[in-house]
Amino acid sequence: MNCLICHTPYNPTVSWRYLLTLKKVDCLCSKCRNALMRIDGEICDSCGRPFAGLEPLHRQGRLCTDCVRWQEDDEWKDVLTKNRSVYMYDEFMKEVVALWKFRGDYAIVQAFQEEFCHEFDRYFDHTFLIVPIPLSAERLYERGFNQAKALAELLALPIHELLHRHHLEKQSKKSRRERLRTENVFQLSEKTSLQDRHIVLIDDIYTTGTTLRHAAKVLLKAGAASVSSFTLARG
Amino acid sequence: MIDYRALGGLPKQPLHEHFSPSSSLLSFLAGKQLLLSELPFPFEVVHQHYEHGYIVYKPSIVQHENRYVCVRCGNEDPHLFASFPCARCGEACVYCRKCIKMGRASQCNPLVSSTQIPPSSPFSSSLCWQGTLSPAQQLASDAVCEAIRRDGHLLVWAVCGAGKTEVLFHGIELALSQGKRVCLAAPRTDVILELAPRLKHVFPSVDVVALYGGSEDRGKLASLTLSTTHQLLRYHQAFDVMIVDEVDAFPYSVDATLTHTVEQARKPISSLIYLTATPNETWQREVNIGKRHAVTIPARYHRHPLPVPVFEWCGNWKKLWKKKRLPANVINWIHLHLEQKKQAFLFVPHIDFLEQIVPLLKSFHPSIEGVHAEDPLRKEKVQQFRQGHIPLLVTTTILERGVTIPNIDVAVLGAEQAIFTESALVQIAGRVGRSAQYPNGDVRFFHYGKTQEMVAAKRQIERMNKEAAERGLLKTQ
Numbered sequence: 230m231n232c233l234i235c236h237t238p239y240n241p242t243v244s245w246r247y248l249l250t251l252k253k254v255d256c257l258c259s260k261c262r263n264a265l266m267r268i269d270g271e272i273c274d275s276c277g278r279p280f281a282g283l284e285p286l287h288r289q290g291r292l293c294t295d296c297v298r299w300q301e302d303d304e305w306k307d308v309l310t311k312n313r314s315v316y317m318y319d320e321f322m323k324e325v326v327a328l329w330k331f332r333g334d335y336a337i338v339q340a341f342q343e344e345f346c347h348e349f350d351r352y353f354d355h356t357f358l359i360v361p362i363p364l365s366a367e368r369l370y371e372r373g374f375n376q377a378k379a380l381a382e383l384l385a386l387p388i389h390e391l392l393h394r395h396h397l398e399k400q401s402k403k404s405r406r407e408r409l410r411t412e413n414v415f416q417l418s419e420k421t422s423l424q425d426r427h428i429v430l431i432d433d434i435y436t437t438g439t440t441l442r443h444a445a446k447v448l449l450k451a452g453a454a455s456v457s458s459f460t461l462a463r464g
Numbered sequence: 465m466i467d468y469r470a471l472g473g474l475p476k477q478p479l480h481e482h483f484s485p486s487s488s489l490l491s492f493l494a495g496k497q498l499l500l501s502e503l504p505f506p507f508e509v510v511h512q513h514y515e516h517g518y519i520v521y522k523p524s525i526v527q528h529e530n531r532y533v534c535v536r537c538g539n540e541d542p543h544l545f546a547s548f549p550c551a552r553c554g555e556a557c558v559y560c561r562k563c564i565k566m567g568r569a570s571q572c573n574p575l576v577s578s579t580q581i582p583p584s585s586p587f588s589s590s591l592c593w594q595g596t597l598s599p600a601q602q603l604a605s606d607a608v609c610e611a612i613r614r615d616g617h618l619l620v621w622a623v624c625g626a627g628k629t630e631v632l633f634h635g636i637e638l639a640l641s642q643g644k645r646v647c648l649a650a651p652r653t654d655v656i657l658e659l660a661p662r663l664k665h666v667f668p669s670v671d672v673v674a675l676y677g678g679s680e681d682r683g684k685l686a687s688l689t690l691s692t693t694h695q696l697l698r699y700h701q702a703f704d705v706m707i708v709d710e711v712d713a714f715p716y717s718v719d720a721t722l723t724h725t726v727e728q729a730r731k732p733i734s735s736l737i738y739l740t741a742t743p744n745e746t747w748q749r750e751v752n753i754g755k756r757h758a759v760t761i762p763a764r765y766h767r768h769p770l771p772v773p774v775f776e777w778c779g780n781w782k783k784l785w786k787k788k789r790l791p792a793n794v795i796n797w798i799h800l801h802l803e804q805k806k807q808a809f810l811f812v813p814h815i816d817f818l819e820q821i822v823p824l825l826k827s828f829h830p831s832i833e834g835v836h837a838e839d840p841l842r843k844e845k846v847q848q849f850r851q852g853h854i855p856l857l858v859t860t861t862i863l864e865r866g867v868t869i870p871n872i873d874v875a876v877l878g879a880e881q882a883i884f885t886e887s888a889l890v891q892i893a894g895r896v897g898r899s900a901q902y903p904n905g906d907v908r909f910f911h912y913g914k915t916q917e918m919v920a921a922k923r924q925i926e927r928m929n930k931e932a933a934e935r936g937l938l939k940t941q
């Protein structure tokens with residue numbers, strides 16, 4: 230067998246981690262598997278960032294200072310209930326994501342399946358509405374597939390594509406950064422009642438959390454009881 | 465709605481002379497074959513050029529008897545195809561995983577090439593080189609010129625250290641004088657980086673481009689093109705002379721891809737010249753029975769014979785290593801070199817083993833280092849070895865071809881391992897005695913059971929020495 234990521238031949242080992250689920254042959258060689266760093270240990274209650282390796286300066290109790298700042302902003306307070314991520318967005322993960330999402334090697338998503346599902350079950354369950362973060366029509370055409378939807382499909386639960394994203398035009402007086410902060414690119418794609426529903430947004434990477442919060446805002450406005458997020462990696 | 469999947473099957477259109485094509489599109493596509501998604505032009509513009517006969521479409525993925533084939537890279541391995549729910553064509557779209565780093569070749573992303581032959585201009589006496597060729601090099605150089613003149617095939621079999629680049633100079637000059645486009649392809653970026661300045665230097669008036677991952681010249685077409693075989697994937701019927709260097713550096717599994725790429729990139733009528741220090745078994749046989757036109761340079765430019773490997777049994781070194789010990793004769797060999805202050809390479813079969821033994825060897829001498837192909841400090845370590853700061857360099861791979869250290873010995877530990885093929889062993893032995901000042905040296909294969917490959921490697925070296933002697937190419941001692 231050849232490794233799904235690095236293509237080198239290897240002897241597949243059966244994963245014993247989840248004895249009760251079906252035993253599956255790993256599609257990655259042990260080198261690549263071990264290079265994917267799963268987030269473990271103490272994390273920020275809100276954004277799921279691991280505290281290990283974080284300067285004490287950037288921590289206040291159970292939260293990281295970024296999250297404290299979100300909570301201090303009246304506009305953004307409690308917009309996102311929590312975020313959880315499976316892997317660290319380190320150099321190796323960046324390479325893998327680049328191959329998968331930008332080069333477009335869709336098949337790589339299989340490599341995340343087991344751990345993505347396992348971590349989802351740890352923090353969420355089937356009562357949550359699963360909403361992948363959409364791409365704009367232009368971006369979707371360019372990439373050919375939406376990586377967030379590909380991840381959501383790993384869960385084998387119903388997916389609700391409730392959001393629509395419009396393209397950020399390049400010409401603008403404001404900087405891209407500024408517009409990202411102020412402009413909401415998301416809209417509700419259909420009129421549905423989200424009353425009392427708990428929602429989990431799915432995306433590939435949590436970097437600053439801005440995109441996810443914009444999406445959450447739209448859903449809260451439509452009546453959702455809470456919006457959390459679950460991402461493949463934490464930047 | 466455009467049916468992108470159908471584009472690849474559309475027939476070629478006759479050329480409409482009255483249509484005025486976009487010169488930027490035509491020059492972008494000159495000599496190339498690109499995925500539709502790689503063209504920075506609106507689809508309507510591209511398609512107009514198709515309708516008027518200036519470009520053709522080709523499917524990038526085809527099916528042959530239930531097997532998928534990638535038209536761009538030639539991949540046929542079912543494990544290296546996958547499909548995805550495609551937003552562009554709305555279907556499960558099959559794509560090639562093998563060449564994905566060059567953009568995704570999928571069923572709805574056809575290949576586009578131009579029907580127009582890019583013009584080229586001849587150069588008169590473009591070669592500025594004062595050097596002289598040895599008699600063996602001269603023979604090979606003549607054969608290269610002859611192959612170029614009659615658009616033929618040639619294999620140049622030159623031993624390590626024969627000076628094979630110089631053998632190409634006159635042939636390239638001849639081709640350029642006839643307005644031919646020349647491509648020199650090699651598998652590794654290192655080689656391209658090493659050759660580009662040399663060729664620019666001897667052909668100062670010629671437009672030379674170097675293509676490799678991340679190069680600024682990517683996508684350009686010049687009179688003299690140096691390219692990694694990987695970058696060649698984007699070229700289509702572009703070259704009149706195709707020279708492929710270091711054919712031996714390809715793992716045998718890559719052979720099919722290489723042939724495919726080379727055939728696509730060169731013109732149907734063109735010359736094809738392969739350079740190698742160690743042709744594979746099939747090629748050697750074809751040369752011997754006269755089926756493959758070849759010229760050999762059996763002697764080094766300094767006219768000393770090649771050092772012949774010595775086999776030395778070292779017992780079950782793997783088992784011994786479980787007790788964290790190395791075979792006594794290997795240790796002796798290392799100590800001897802440390803005492804005599806003679807630099808040496810020690811080749812080992814695996815990176816894991818390398819990383820395990822280097823700490824132990826460092827207890828013999830703290831400056832001993834290990835290096836492997838993916839080592840981030842590779843360049844620095846090679847540089848330190850070159851400067852004499854590292855007495856023994858443990859390695860898993862043939863380092864850059866340019867790494868010619870004047871006075872070194874080499875040993876292989878575990879020479880019986882499958883990774884040490886005939887060709888790898890000949891290359892390893894070829895590191896020794898490269899300079900005219902120190903033409904001799906020790907080549908030692910420590911093994912736990914002699915293999916066919918070891919024997920074949922030794923025989924190949926001895927045969928070259930014999931041929932060199934018979935042809936009077938060696939210094940008489």
Ligand SMILES: [Zn+2]
Nearest residue numbers: 232235258261
């Ligand atoms: Zn791997």
Ligand SMILES: [Zn+2]
Nearest residue numbers: 273276293296
């Ligand atoms: Zn946080």
Ligand SMILES: [Zn+2]
Nearest residue numbers: 534537560563
């Ligand atoms: Zn391919």
Ligand SMILES: [Zn+2]
Nearest residue numbers: 550553557572
């Ligand atoms: Zn498609």
